Amino acid sequence: MLEALAFYIFAAVTLVSAIGVVASRNIVRSAVCLLGTLGGVACLYFLLNANLLAAIQLIVYAGGTLILIVFGVMLTSKSPWVVFDPTRGQVVGAVIVSILLATGLCMLLVGNEWPAGTAMTASPHVKDVGTMLLTDYLVPFEAASVLLLVVMIGAAYLARPEK
Amino acid sequence: MTHALLAATPLWMPSAADLQRLGPLWSLAGTIVAVLFAALLVGRNYRVAGAIATLGGVFTATLCWRGITGGAVPFAGLAPEAAAPMLVVDQFSCFFIFLISVFLVLVTGMWFMGLDAGVPDEAARRRDAVEFFVLFVGSAFGMALMVSTSNLLMIILAVESASLPSYGLAGFRKKHRPAAEASLKYILFGAVTSAISVYGASLLYGQFHTLDLMKISTAIGSQGISVLTGVGLFAFLIGVAFKVSAVPFHFWCPDVFEGASIEITTWLSVASKAAGLGLMLRIMWLLSCTVQSADAMRWVAHAVAIMAAITCTVGNFSAFRQTNLKRLLAFSSIAHAGYMLMAVSIIWQPRESAAGMPHPASSAVIAYMIVYLLMNLAAFGVVAMVYWSTGRETMDAFNGLGWRNPLLGVVMATCLFSLVGLPPLGGFITKYYLLIALYDASLIWLIFVAVFNTLLSLYYYARIAYAMYFVQSDEAPVRAPAMGQFAVLMCAAAIVLSGTFYAGKLKSFSDQRSRDMYGAMQPTGLRVAERPTADSMH
Numbered sequence A: 001m002l003e004a005l006a007f008y009i010f011a012a013v014t015l016v017s018a019i020g021v022v023a024s025r026n027i028v029r030s031a032v033c034l035l036g037t038l039g040g041v042a043c044l045y046f047l048l049n050a051n052l053l054a055a056i057q058l059i060v061y062a063g064g065t066l067i068l069i070v071f072g073v074m075l076t077s078k079s080p081w082v083v084f085d086p087t088r089g090q091v092v093g094a095v096i097v098s099i100l101l102a103t104g105l106c107m108l109l110v111g112n113e114w115p116a117g118t119a120m121t122a123s124p125h126v127k128d129v130g131t132m133l134l135t136d137y138l139v140p141f142e143a144a145s146v147l148l149l150v151v152m153i154g155a156a157y158l159a160r161p162e163k
Numbered sequence B: 001m002t003h004a005l006l007a008a009t010p011l012w013m014p015s016a017a018d019l020q021r022l023g024p025l026w027s028l029a030g031t032i033v034a035v036l037f038a039a040l041l042v043g044r045n046y047r048v049a050g051a052i053a054t055l056g057g058v059f060t061a062t063l064c065w066r067g068i069t070g071g072a073v074p075f076a077g078l079a080p081e082a083a084a085p086m087l088v089v090d091q092f093s094c095f096f097i098f099l100i101s102v103f104l105v106l107v108t109g110m111w112f113m114g115l116d117a118g119v120p121d122e123a124a125r126r127r128d129a130v131e132f133f134v135l136f137v138g139s140a141f142g143m144a145l146m147v148s149t150s151n152l153l154m155i156i157l158a159v160e161s162a163s164l165p166s167y168g169l170a171g172f173r174k175k176h177r178p179a180a181e182a183s184l185k186y187i188l189f190g191a192v193t194s195a196i197s198v199y200g201a202s203l204l205y206g207q208f209h210t211l212d213l214m215k216i217s218t219a220i221g222s223q224g225i226s227v228l229t230g231v232g233l234f235a236f237l238i239g240v241a242f243k244v245s246a247v248p249f250h251f252w253c254p255d256v257f258e259g260a261s262i263e264i265t266t267w268l269s270v271a272s273k274a275a276g277l278g279l280m281l282r283i284m285w286l287l288s289c290t291v292q293s294a295d296a297m298r299w300v301a302h303a304v305a306i307m308a309a310i311t312c313t314v315g316n317f318s319a320f321r322q323t324n325l326k327r328l329l330a331f332s333s334i335a336h337a338g339y340m341l342m343a344v345s346i347i348w349q350p351r352e353s354a355a356g357m358p359h360p361a362s363s364a365v366i367a368y369m370i371v372y373l374l375m376n377l378a379a380f381g382v383v384a385m386v387y388w389s390t391g392r393e394t395m396d397a398f399n400g401l402g403w404r405n406p407l408l409g410v411v412m413a414t415c416l417f418s419l420v421g422l423p424p425l426g427g428f429i430t431k432y433y434l435l436i437a438l439y440d441a442s443l444i445w446l447i448f449v450a451v452f453n454t455l456l457s458l459y460y461y462a463r464i465a466y467a468m469y470f471v472q473s474d475e476a477p478v479r480a481p482a483m484g485q486f487a488v489l490m491c492a493a494a495i496v497l498s499g500t501f502y503a504g505k506l507k508s509f510s511d512q513r514s515r516d517m518y519g520a521m522q523p524t525g526l527r528v529a530e531r532p533t534a535d536s537m538h
Helices: A002-023 A028-046 A052-077 A089-108 A126-134 A138-161 B002-010 B016-021 B023-043 B045-068 B091-116 B122-127 B129-146 B152-170 B178-208 B213-222 B227-244 B252-259 B261-285 B289-296 B298-319 B324-346 B359-388 B406-420 B426-440 B444-472 B482-497 B502-516
Strands: B074-075 B087-089
Touching: A002 A028, A028 A052, A028 B227, A052 A126, A089 B261, A126 A138, A126 B002, A138 B023, A138 B129, A138 B152, B016 B023, B016 B074, B023 B045, B023 B074, B023 B091, B023 B129, B023 B324, B045 B122, B045 B178, B074 B178, B091 B129, B091 B152, B091 B227, B091 B261, B091 B359, B091 B482, B091 B502, B122 B129, B129 B152, B129 B261, B152 B227, B152 B261, B178 B213, B178 B227, B178 B252, B178 B261, B213 B261, B227 B261, B227 B298, B227 B324, B252 B261, B252 B324, B261 B298, B261 B324, B261 B359, B289 B298, B298 B324, B298 B444, B324 B359, B324 B426, B324 B444, B359 B426, B359 B502, B406 B426, B406 B444, B426 B444, B426 B482, B426 B502, B482 B502
Parallel strands: none
Antiparallel strands: B074 B087
């Protein structure tokens, strides 16, 4: 009962802020609304017992990406009050596509069985995930570390000012 | 604490033999680290960085060649018994890594030649060589991973490892506006396609509770393809189609090819496509590896066939109006990706004598890829040398090239007619193998599409040849580095030889490479035991 109530509250927060993200014309306001969406999703993860995933969602998305977006806007635009003005045609097109896509995906997600979902019973501990990363998923973990090394070099190169 | 952890989970160590099989991958990863460490020790020295990249490429190619000639047996593993195999090594992957690392060495040579020929941003190039080669070898590493895995998670990581450094490479000339624009388009397009791809993978995982393509294939065989599986597969394949630049995921290709410096254009035109096609072939092959799943995969294969036909036609039609040679060759490469995708669409068809016989589709793609590498290297090489000499990449820089530099003219004409697919050149014979494979698979309509497209492409390739020989130009003769002229001449000679005296050898070589492909149809040397599905993250 309590869980269901919490779910509806968090889902409402997520949805309302998601609408705020797309409806707001000021890009900084959109970014702030995004905080509600990302935080709401993190709370949903908590409800699903995915503690680590929720923490990562908060740290990486709400903490990192969001601040990056706000900084990006502040550093690149001429004024902090950038307004973006879609035409009526664009809005109508986007709404139609989104509704079609959402309906299709919802039908797919509701109308099927999910063996991977039912297999999740106990709450996963951070320790288990860590063990997994160094045993079953060691190879992807290492591949990701090579990827991050290369990407870091590339980002440092692109961000470095020209002398 | 540590002791408790160790006792709770027995540590897993891959055997030395397993690690040795994956030598090419370690070698490429090691090259990245070596380039970085060398920069720490000797400072920013472009010669050292380039030399290490070359050595790394040669070493990787040698290891792969040993795998190819030593008859590497199909192997899938490098994960504890409970998990799905992460990496695959077979003749097929060895061949593709060989192709990629040889190409790495050749493009590095081209980069050095560009320095000597005096490109405009020469000083910046020398200074930033270390970053350049880290990104360059990094993308090669990603492409090598792409062709040697059968695991959804690893495929996603591999595609990212190939893409992210490529974004940096495309925008490497920071002061060049078109390069920055190309890089941005590339990133946005790549980010969207990989997001869709990851979503598709999550749908597949949720439905089948495994990341291993082989197990997914078995499940598809028993359950058939539902709408959900279809949507998941389609979304997942979008990420790969982006790498191959199949229509409608090709929009980045012309802009990136035009904006990036010519070495990077050459690199992406062959290596990115080779890795993408190798991955696509492997995915389709593994998903249809049992009789039932092959039957179920028929519809996915039909979708790929339609995409291949559209890719070809759109590529050729868009090439018509181009005046920038790099842009024109970009559309040409899209069209060629379409031809090769046609082969991907027939790989689901089971062969009766599957155990010993190679599949004609993968064999045709391998032969096509070898000749395609030669053609593109030589064509882009000529474009590069004309650019170094005249500073232009447009069609009018090629006016009268046949008289201003006869050797480059002859090489370019050979490449162009081979790209069309005219006999007696390599491009003809490989297209012929492809059409034969399509005919065997009784996809007659696709053969008509391919032949129609060949006729279309004749027009714009011949237009360049016409400009080279029949348009008068009073410009100065094109001066080109001797090494470069020698290299493109060798490519042209190889194109002619592969279409004539060595056509049979090309065929038997590519048959051999696709014979021992990892998959259920080949029962020999298969190392995949039935494993419990305990690979979920709980």
